[in-house]
Amino acid sequence: MKEVCSYLIPELIRYCEKQKLSGVHFLFLNKEESETLSEYGFVTRLSHQYHWINPGYSNFEDYLQAMKSKKRMQIKREREIVKSYGFEIKVLEGNEISKSDMNSIWSFYSDTHSRKWGSAYLNRKFFDSSFETFLDRIVLVLAYREGKAIAGTFNLRKGEFLYGRYWGCLEYYPHLHFECCFYQLIEYAIREKIKVFEAGAQGEHKFVRGFPAMPTYSSHLIFHSGARNAIERFLKEERSHMQEMIQETNEHSPLKRVYTNGLFVNEVLNLRPTDQESYES
Template sequence: MSGLSIRVLKTIAEIAAAEWDACAGDDNPFVAHAFLNALEQAGCVTPRQGWQPTHLVAANDSGAVLGCMPLYFKGHSQGEYIFDHGWAEAYERAGGRYYPKLLCAVPFSPVTGPRLLCHPDADAQAVRAALLGGALALAERHGISSLHLNFLTPEENDFAVAQGLLPRLGEQFHWHNDGYGDFEDFLAALASRKRKAIKRERREAAAPGIEILRLSGNDLTPAHWDAFYDFYMDTGSRKWGRPYLNRDFFTRLHETMADKILLVMARRNGQWIAGAWNMLGSDTLFGRNWGCIEHHPFLHFECCYYQAIEHAIEHGLARVEAGAQGEHKLARGYLPAPIHSAHWIADPGFRRAVANYLNEERDHMLGLIEALDAHSPFRQTEAAPETE
């Protein structure tokens, strides 16, 4: 791209945080230099673990940074939440080599946000074209099978598709703030049966004398993180088999992004027993991980969903994104929302096969979202007000 040059970073520490963040903006904490750097410096993202940082930076003739792209050579498909394991198996059965591949994403974070980061004073289309062109050139130079851009914003997805990448549609469950004054105001918008169920769940979650605190900024201490990390490791080891994050990562996150963190912690008889880690954007609360060392009915729903909704209402946030999967979120006010990714496949035959698969998957996903919408927990607008 005329007037823009692309350079490759082996670590994000090779660029000043101010330069990266001027392009990333303040809306989404996951693309902040501090978050990505904490993953690398803590050793959660390393070549040995199958994550080779290969970030791209676009600069003008004067050397001013106008765009950035979080990019990785990947030796596997773990920690991505956009699943292409089947593609890899099919391609390798046919004699191809799927890995390494190139991935533009935030490691271990199923969160929609900008991926082709542009300085607000730059020509966004030109910067995006330069970054995407640089990634494609890198893929072709190294004979890479594919390039994947995960959890794109709708605008970036449209751009990538216009450049010839294959679109993929998925779904998550998000809660939207319809101008609620408080949690009771939100409950009043629900169908009577759903409203009663949530009230019962909240009562039972607190029934064993459990106290719940929401902690952020200066209220967070290393002791809170020690407890949460125990929860994270216990749940992760049982559910996923191999937790991705280590204790050093949370220390670094606390030191650099405490004001972007919301930790919901539950304790009983003075002992911490469960917790949920969230990140705060400019208008969104992002739910990330949950863990516990004691099991109590509905405590998971209270810490992860209801406390998040209360915090969003109290602080005027527009929505809560509750992470990957989980149709059980629907009954608790979280509605299906589309998520987008875009994919470049080098081999023409394999590209056609993937394109056909994605077309069929898209039809299925649209039908699923429509079916889930039909089971919304909210009262129909034309219905008369309900009584308890």
């Protein structure tokens, strides 16, 4: 990382200054990357997301046993309700995925964004090219009724990390969202020995299902000295408040033990897929 930055960052800064741009911004870094960028004048912004951490579960029941009893029973009830619908739910990856499956995902995505939840920023070409160019990274969860896919999620895998991206459905069924977005993928992550499942931004509904608040990092370089000084002061104060918020939030976790301060999580937070293997693949 340091060697790459020694070549890349000075040239990037020179280019941006020449183009009279206001600044340079890197999002979703790990802690080590943000610390490296600070050597070039970048200031770190600390935020958080809710991530599922795998301390070495053997099966889904292990995960349930890690939860406090009230939330454990809630999850079991939700899964029983979904089971009563009689749907066939499949987790598909790589060559198991057909063009028809991707067509279903596109229909879910476009239907979701045609409603009140905002405009679609991805088009059909994105899903088609994903199928053609990095099928080995795609993980789908599809719910079928009488052989027809009616709901599903589009997810990406990189090594020991799983990223939940898009959910959609053609018909609403209570708790089906949790089954497809969380529980099926937690089962998959346990089977595949995935260390971290990042299910997307926002969502306290993730926290109550065993996704602790985890720090996320971004780095920012502002060229205007007045603006830079003001932003640096704000971010310094914000970091202090954010650290307290993450700690206080996790004190109320439904998990009996939250893996946010141990060696395991320190390893996880620095195990982003941005090492040499990432540059080559």
